[in-house]
Amino acid sequence: MGTFRIEGGHQLTGEITPQGAKNEALQILCAVLLTPEKVTINNIPDIVDVNKLIDLLEDLGVKIQKKGPGSYTFKADDVNLDYLQSDQFKQDGRGLRGSIMLVGPLLSRFGKGYIPKPGGDKIGRRRLDTHFEGFIKLGATFRYNREEYFYGVEAKKLVGTYMLLDEASVTGTANIVMAAVLAEGKTTIYNAACEPYLQQLCKMLVRMGAKISGIGSNLLHIEGVDSLGGTEHTMLPDMIEIGSWIGLAAMTKSELTIKNVSWDDLGQIPLAFEKLGITVERQNDDIHIPRHDKGYQVQNYIDGSILTIADAPWPGLTPDLLSILLVVATQAKGEVVIHQKMFESRLFFVDKLLDMGAKIILCDPHRATVIGHNFQSTLKATVMTSPDIRAGVSLLIAALSARGTSTIHNIEQIDRGYENIDGRLRAIGAKIDRV
Structure with missing residues (x-):
């Protein structure tokens, strides 16, 4: 069983190109x-x-x-x-x-x-x-x-x-x-x-x-x-990987450019991150995420009620990104409900985030309420195991933002969906080793 060792808390910079879908x-x-x-x-x-x-x-x-x-x-x-x-x-x-x-x-x-x-x-x-x-x-x-x-x-x-x-x-x-x-x-x-x-x-x-x-x-x-x-x-570029890099940039307060994203095929993805207060800039067919030094604030509904982000069939939001949006919400200013309609076990990885100090209430197998830290309290490094592809990358993003050195086991799950992820992360400044 492979392992990633991640030294978190470092800002990243540069360009990253998504793999094929x-x-x-x-x-x-x-x-x-x-x-x-x-x-x-x-x-x-x-x-x-x-x-x-x-x-x-x-x-x-x-x-x-x-x-x-x-x-x-x-x-x-x-x-x-x-x-x-x-x-x-x-x-x-x-x-x-x-x-x-x-x-x-x-x-x-x-x-x-x-x-x-x-x-x-x-x-x-x-x-x-x-x-x-x-x-x-x-x-x-x-x-x-x-x-x-x-x-x-x-x-x-x-x-x-x-x-x-x-x-x-x-x-x-x-x-x-x-x-x-x-x-x-x-x-x-x-x-x-x-x-x-x-x-x-x-x-x-x-x-x-x-x-x-x-x-x-x-x-x-x-x-x-x-x-x-x-x-x-x-092949088109992988929209889930594109969303992963947007979330990574926000959580680590990094400035990243995601190249050749095929904007017209991204649907709700940029909007979902913008609802969490993240600036997503279009530059030709690239996405530029500026450094969020002052954090990012959740946009409530116009009547003031708490924001809910839910998956839906296309052109709704893909369920594969909800795990990443949930992790990103842990450092937002404000609260958000993540509603995973399609799969009843996909939110169970939040116990690892709770160990890292996140404020999350798992309402039932399909819904979690996240109370963001607004970067007033950083996540803490820990040892964890990747349960599936998307949760694994979400935990990796959490580890890269956390203070200290985290360990993620069962990284074969991450390798199932992400090409040479550790090498590409090191190229933009991440401290990550494959053990």
Whole structure:
């Protein structure tokens, strides 16, 4: 189990460039299975979860060539479907949440797709019903081996249909879209997710020859085609990492410039930090965070009531940033309620922040009230363990702002989502060592 040792209390300065988007990469990489032709993908983040998926594709028989940092070509012209029934696949697929999105393209192109129950973050229940209900509506037969926790769908032919999703699941929508692009006839998906990364997937599929309309809305229309061709695709920057750097700059009273953020795809993220009183300046396609020497003050609602920051489906605020916003609020002037609607275990990491001296009331598994210190009292260094990717980075930000030397164990969770995070932090002045 890896460990970070962090000497906190130092101001940082300089520029930092966000990696390619993790959540986009997991969708896009699965889509290479939809064609036997070559697909080139750029700006792929070098992180554990993405590298696991690339290894899975290679084990499936996909020919992979690395062209340069973050740039690969994929050719799925000789896929080994027998691997899907192997014990090795049942083991490898279980360790990666994003492996569920292999099922849609496999079902669409080869008539069958299998997956072990995926693992991932310990942040609460993450249902797969939306995925499989969509496949069933397209004509697939579903089966589940309870002893091995092994899912399967099979179909001689997928046929387009109308479906109203029970939730606007991003991975569920992506999976169903990838299944529908080669189905016979027209598929309509209502209550579809419309996040920028899902839009990126749809635009890539269109370049491959798919017929998709309504991209960017919650109503998608897909006309099935006989086959798809190759293409080239470049990932967006990771919006969660961008939010992490905004929070880091505020908590450490640092002046940072975040490069090439794709402003138009950030949605509510800048506004959420501005509600906490943080100055977020747009400079062309960069974000500049000036030094907040006098701190930052929470903006209450216009009637004076306490601010609530909650997650919601796009274009609402992504749930992946609530952990970071919560940490940033611990040093704000004022109070804020953080409402994590989607996952019932994601706020349980606040016990570590309480150990550091933060003032937080955990109201229930979904809500926490944060009373900010206004930097009148700094957080204290401590020893902690990262429970998941986003909580891990939130604790890292807390440690970088705290007085003294903190230790964070289980940093493999952080490495799952952040590329060379310690090296990039050292480049802007952070005192962090990987033990």
